Amino acid sequence: xxxxxxxxxxxxxxxxxxxxxxxxxxxxxxxxxxxxxxxxxxxxxxxxxxxxxxxxxxxxxxxxxxxxxxxxxxxxxxxxxxxxxxxxxxxxxxxxxxxxxxxxxxxxxxxxxxxxxxxxxxxxxxxxxxxxxxxxxxxxxxxxxxxxxxxxxxxxxxxxxxxxxxxxxxxxxxxxxxxxxxxxxxxxxxxxxxxxxxxxxxxxxxxxxxxxxxxxxxxxxxxxxxxxxxxxxxxxxxxxxxxxxxxxxxxxxxxxxxxxxxxxxxxxxxxxxxxxxxxxxx
Numbered sequence: 001x002x003x004x005x006x007x008x009x010x011x012x013x014x015x016x017x018x019x020x021x022x023x024x025x026x027x028x029x030x031x032x033x034x035x036x037x038x039x040x041x042x043x044x045x046x047x048x049x050x051x052x053x054x055x056x057x058x059x060x061x062x063x064x065x066x067x068x069x070x071x072x073x074x075x076x077x078x079x080x081x082x083x084x085x086x087x088x089x090x091x092x093x094x095x096x097x098x099x100x101x102x103x104x105x106x107x108x109x110x111x112x113x114x115x116x117x118x119x120x121x122x123x124x125x126x127x128x129x130x131x132x133x134x135x136x137x138x139x140x141x142x143x144x145x146x147x148x149x150x151x152x153x154x155x156x157x158x159x160x161x162x163x164x165x166x167x168x169x170x171x172x173x174x175x176x177x178x179x180x181x182x183x184x185x186x187x188x189x190x191x192x193x194x195x196x197x198x199x200x201x202x203x204x205x206x207x208x209x210x211x212x213x214x215x216x217x218x219x220x221x222x223x224x225x226x227x228x229x230x231x232x233x234x235x236x237x238x239x240x241x242x243x244x245x246x247x248x249x250x251x252x253x254x255x256x257x258x259x260x261x262x263x264x265x266x267x268x269x270x271x272x273x274x275x276x277x278x279x280x281x282x
Contacts, residue, residue: 060096066252091208
């Protein structure tokens with residue numbers, strides 16, 4: 001589980017291992033970093049765009065999924081502000097890890113992120129997925145545009161049909177924090193991805209990355225939203241930049257009841273089959 005003391009400790013480790021790299025040349029290929037070995041630094045000139053990579057890749061692809069958001073609560077930072085807070089877990093159910101490398105350009109001060117897709121023979125293919133950004137509130141590096149959160153109304157047919165509020169596209173540090181599916185083939189018994197630096201981040205097979213409800217970004221502003229039933233929708237990889245097996249299963253949904261400053265999870269509403277069909281949801 002990700003808590004503030006752990007984040008502080010991880011930042012100190014990051015500062016020792018990575019901080020010096022801001023003032024030194026980038027590590028050479030195969031450079032050993034304490035705790036793991038970078039197999040080979042990504043080569044910017046070898047990158048392909050995601051569309052062309054998807055057309056040829058036959059690797060051990062990851063498959064991102066999102067657990068239903070949990071640990072719901074209402075926060076009142078001021079008399080006229082009401083926030084819905086929640087925890088979120090994204091995990092990897094695929095045949096391979098999701099592994100991200102940062103390549104820093106000292107001339108532009110930008111850090112491009114490459115996803116490394118592995119093949120069964122140990123070879124790999126890199127492609128661009130975006131950029132690493134420094135997150136001052138979390139004190140470490142995040143990959144941009146990784147997730148979105150939204151709150152939807154619930155219609156009579158049981159479908160979520162109207163977005164009432166949503167977050168910006170959220171950046172994430174990807175690390176192994178929680179075991180989700182140890183029965184999957186290729187599941188490592190121990191954490192593989194443990195740091196939020198620019199050198200390497202990722203999610204192992206069967207492992208999840210949890211952001212606790214009290215962390216910055218784990219909230220939606222409810223504004224003047226009326227009491228009632230809603231669907232809290234969390235989606236990983238919303239723009240499809242990351243190569244994975246299936247982007248249609250990236251969303252986790254929690255139905256909730258909102259009453260003033262109280263909120264609790266409820267079972268999914270039983271849909272009306274006729275309404276569901278007429279609305280085109282089933």
